[in-house]
Amino acid sequence: xxxxxxxxxVIGFEGGLTDDSKLGDKGGVTKYGIDATSxxxxxxxxxxxxxxxxxxxxxxxxxxxxxxxxxxxxFAYFDCCVNQGxxxxxxxxxxxxxxxx
Numbered sequence: 001x002x003x004x005x006x007x008x009x010v011i012g013f014e015g016g017l018t019d020d021s022k023l024g025d026k027g028g029v030t031k032y033g034i035d036a037t038s039x040x041x042x043x044x045x046x047x048x049x050x051x052x053x054x055x056x057x058x059x060x061x062x063x064x065x066x067x068x069x070x071x072x073x074x075f076a077y078f079d080c081c082v083n084q085g086x087x088x089x090x091x092x093x094x095x096x097x098x099x100x101x
């Protein structure tokens with residue numbers, strides 16, 4: 001599996017346009033899992049699927065070197081970077097492999 005298949009799965013979980021700020025979601029308006037708080041320069045309501053994939057590719061896939069991991073770990077690490085943040089994802093991965101986090 002490559003980035004395209006993995007990002008489609010993540011976006012499938014994340015869904016379309018939402019605003020769950022009244023439920024305690026600090027991200028504010030969110031579309032395809034891209035939130036206004038983390039991406040202040042992005043027009044979330046008009047975000048296209050292609051633009052969302054580009055953000056995932058640059059900010060989560062490339063920056064976190066997901067492609068260098070064995071294919072079995074790529075999705076878990078990529079999804080963790082998206083949902084828990086890259087710092088937490090790295091610590092979880094290190095801990096899982098018995099390394100000092």
